[in-house]
Amino acid sequence: MSKKKAVIRSDMTRAQWTWKEMKRNKVAYVMVAPYMLIFTLFTVVPVLLSVVISFTDFNLLEMPNVVFFDNYIRLFLDDDIFMTACQNTLIFAVIVGPASYIMSLMVAWFINELPPKIRAIVTLIFYAPSISGQVYLIWGTLFSGDSYGWVNGILLDLGLITEEIQWFQDADYVMPLCIVVAIWTSLGTSFLSFIAGLQGIDRSMYEAGAVDGVRNRWQELWYITLPSMKPQLMFGAVMSITSAFGFGGVVTALCGFPSVDYAAHTIMHHLDDYGGMRFEVGYSSAIAVVLFAIMIGANMLVKKVLSKVGQ
């Protein structure tokens, strides 16, 4: 009697196995298809395309020519402003990224302690700056260079200054101000995900922790709360890093383009400068590729760091 032998993994080539598994799970593939399609079309393809374009001299209007590594060579060896931009971006990322991350976490933690109704309201208050798009423009009014700008007006009234200060046109003030604004607007998605994560933690864990000898709130935070919300922490970190590296629009809106003496010129600005103003899309794609690489690197670093949480 011939018994049909069960098919096992080692009987098949890898491709056969994959195909078989795919057939078995076809419903899942159908479900994921719409997202994958859109994701590929609007995220993967553009990224790949920009890698390709970065090896050409594309100018948006004419057929591109392949220039091989010329763009990268120029970028790293013959572009002082790119170096300034890298420096500014790193400063932004190093200060704004962690600062906003920690702030989000702390605020979320504190808010989580509030009664539900008040919590909803306070959440909205903290989240408001990042949902109401252009609201950072209030900083433009506050620190307007006009002698009737709020800060200038107050300082002039108090006699601390005799002539108005061009806050957003003065290389000394531009960077610090932009960092402050960036932190102010950064309580965004990561903050919301933290709140969600905090609420998703099983209360019984705390009881178990108390039984097992957790002595204070800090220990509770470190050993129970944070490890339980690692996925949210990861998500928040990725968002913080990405937004810190991609910071640019707010600077342009406040300081103009480019900022004075490139004082707050980030890689995003540099990219805009070449892609938008100078029609050098090939070169700006090269910048984008570099920025992309930096972001991936930073994310991997963050992953490493986060794996230490709770240990």
Next chain:
Amino acid sequence: MKKTKFQRILAFVLAFGFLFGGAVSAGAANETAERSSLAQIREQLNAISYEEYVAKYGDVDDDGQPLFPRAEEDIVIDATNTDPEKGAYYAGYTPVGSNDATKGAYFTNEAGYMGLFTPSSGTVSWKVNIPADAKYSIVIEYWPDAAKETSIERILKINDEIPFAEARFLTLPKIYTTIAPEAKVTDPEGEISVQTLYEEALAAGFEARIANAGSEGTYVAVTSPTVWTSAMADYVTKYEVRFFTDDIDDNELRAKMEQTPEWRSYELRDADGFYAESFEFVFKAGWQTISLEAVNESMTIKSIRLIRHQDMISYEEYKAKHPNATSGHDTVLIQAEYVGATSSKNIYPVEDRSDAATMPSSTDRVLLNTIGGDKWQTAGQWVRYTFKVDSSGFYNIAARYRQNVLDGMYVCRRLTIVGGEYNGAVPFKEASELRFNYDSNWQSTLFNNGDTDENGNLKNYEFYFEAGVEYTIEMEVTLGSMGDIVRRVDASLASINKDYLDIMKLTGANPDEYRDYGFNRIMPDTMIDMINQSVALYQIAAELEAVTGEKSSNVATLERVAWLLDRMGKNEDEVAKYLDQLKSYIGTLGTWVGDAKTQPLQLDYIVIQPLEGEAPQAEAGFFASLWHEIRSFIMSFFRNYNRMGATSEESDDAETVEVWLAYGRDQAQVIRNLINNDFTPDTGVNVNLKLVAGGTLLPSVLAGMGPDVYIGIGQGDVINYAIRGALVPIENMPDFDKIALGTYVDENGVEHDNSAGRQFNDAAMLTLGIADSSGVFHYYGLPETQNFNMMFVRKDILADLNVEIPKTWDDVLAAIPVLQANNMQIGMHTDYKIFLYQMGGELFADEGMRINLDSNVGLEAFDTMCNYFTMYSFPYKYDFANRFRTGEMPIGFASYNGTYNHLTVFATEIKGLWAFYPMPGIESDEDLDGDGKTDINNVSVSSVSAICIMNGCSNEAGSWEFMKWHAGAECQIDYSNEMVAIIGPSAKHATANIQALDQMPWTNEEYTQIMFQFEHLASIPNYPGSYIIDRYTGFAFLAAYEDNADPITELKSYINTINKEITRKRQEFELETLEIGQTLTQKRIDQLLAAYESDYAAANEALQAAADAVKTHVDTGIEELNDQLLRQAAQNFSEIDANAFAKTIEALNNAATVIAKNN
């Protein structure tokens, strides 16, 4: 009375004499023509208000009789009478300055009667003999000239003096009539035959015919009537007759409106509508001079009548005229959109879809079913309807209207009637301010003025109309009783503004609130005035509340200002603290006055109806409204907003020119109409006009789906696109050189001067062209708009401070201490280019291969600019319009068109107090225009936006035709006038077409200034890499401004960076480049030396080879001598240059021949 031959000749001689006299004085006045002097300004501004004027001449003598009583008898001045024997006579014409290009005033018979034509500039005067001291009202009988679309403005002077300030702004309306197309009448259900419809139309009194619409069968074509009757009105209502043409989606299109001049009498009154009654002018006995100075537009004057001012009769007196009349029995409903005539093109039919009860209404197509709204809102604007009734008697007039703008207030209309017993005046006093109340919805009312009878019911006025008599009712915007309130607020505002300036002169704009300035001691008048103004404003607020019956936000605004003034006036310690707030309140008050002056009213229809009738239904019922809203929502998915107004189907065929423009819908609509009416009929080229969002061009070109022609591309982008091959060069298009260049070459190759025929100046064209890599210069676009900075000046403040209007930068420097001593500033952009070009420099050197800022002139220009900010503390950031309005910044340099438009609507309270002039200049040692004097170089730097043909265009010839037409003078004139007509005076268009400029809706004075600046323009070519310059000069400036760095050192430190970028960018396009630090001259010399050297080296080598060959032979004595070596040497020489080395070559060949023979 027939004129004698002698009189005619005399008139002629006189007219000629004045003309000639004008011309002579014009020549002499060359230097002063450009800017009016302080004395002139003072004379213009220092007039008392009408209120003060009335008070001044209101004295009575000992017997209680007024010193200046109302005149007993009217005096008529025949405008064309030149004979003093016959009484009042014409005393001549005085032109303005040297630039007055008009023919002057002359007698003309063109309008049917003999009249005096007065041009749009200059002054005409009459002498009149006044029998005794008296007050007269003045009526001018005039014929408005159909020229520009602006109203006629005049200044009245008596004995060369402006009697009161309001006489500076006399505005005489024009008359516009709609050219209504025939209405197509068919029965939608098809139940009633065309013949029946036709017969009914004839029976109703229409002019009608049966017309054939081809495949759709026949219809009745009904002509729009001039006089409405009830039968006509019923017919129109019954069959929804629409006197409009439709576009392809059945949307109604605005009909054309034309100026239809007629002889018209206008009793001089306040143009702002502040005074309800007409002006009364005081005349002393004896010969007096009356002059009219033209500000805007020409007109023909038939007569000027000085009349005794008549008081209007009361309603009771009016009713008593027809004691036995009863109610009429007729109902005439006139759709408001079928207006007989209007005073301005602004008032045109508009769509209303907000209410189902609007007659007619539709949810799926545009019906222009109402008229007015925010276009019919400034004092003096009127609409007119003509009708007749079938039975005599008293009638009510009702209107369905909407006034949803002035919250808690009402708007007024003044009703005048012509026909029958009415002579064109207001029939009774109450009709001079009919009231229309505020509500967010549509309302209906019988005409009333808000007065109530003893029972508290509104008094509805009855009007007597005779059967069969044509009556024309005219509804004119008037401020009514609000006029007085607004005027007082306006006067108060002027006074408060002066107080503010006085305080600011002492303390500066940011006073120290802890310092004791001693206001009570230093400026007691100002302090008292603030308290007075506070009292006045409280008083006005109370009156306003009483009149409107509610405490609206408008009342609150006045009270807030009053409170602040009271506080400041009574506590001198708080003046400094509240000064900033006072400033912002001045702005608020200005806006208040501006808003209160507007009296918007939208009309759906008016009904002349019997007395027993109620006011018509104002709003649709609940279910009708609901259904209307649902349908509107659904239909909004089907309405095609992009092609609204298109009269032919879009076609994709290659011959149709696709034009994109990124302006507003109004602009697109106007251009589309012009294309439909002028361009396509004239050229046969079909145009597909699309309104796109800005920034669409680049993606569409990238996707290969761009338009054929694009309107409104910035000058920088023209070159950006052109250099990357996305635009079609146009210099070889037919007539290009004739319209755009200073010279043109005819078909025989002869060059002609074209300075008179060209439509664009060099400054505009320079920015739209660039040389390609082989050095051939191409043009890529025609300029559409051209903008540049001019100097805006608050004349009143400069006159007050005794500062002449600056002509040169030295004058500006001289003005700075005076202004700054009064805590005032000058508004200037950080624009070194003006100084650079005024000093005779240029931004680029060597055809754009390097920047010229490291030259002496470049550095000096930059340094000069920086000094204004560092040494003279000019503000770097400021809101010009705001500070100009308060007077803090009485001088500023700003874009002439944008700033003018902004100030016109934003700062109405300083109307007439400001003007713009050409930029101050630098006095040069040279005589630029060859008049024997050194000149002031007051060049301003212009920038343009252009219209261009995109590469891949399928019909280049057609596209070029369109481009030429659109940028051409005729289209630009029509377009500008149309924009001003439909949007208002703030929609002035900065055309680049110099031929079109004099027909633009500018006043004569404005035109003179703009034209002067147009003749003194420079511009900066857009060489590759230009974008980098402003960036680094900006950095250099900020370093100098903030850190007190030396501007010259700073600028120099960026020169290499700039040049490097320029070189890099030029390499990208394979254009010639320079090494850093090199000039083109140097490069050419180096190239010369190198060429010489390489040539020389080759020759030397060849010679050496030949010599070697011969020498080898001689030295070695080898028998088999090779002549080939010598021939080769000769060959080498001829390759280098056969001519230059002809002798050497010959010698070598000869030697070779000899050697060959020897062998």
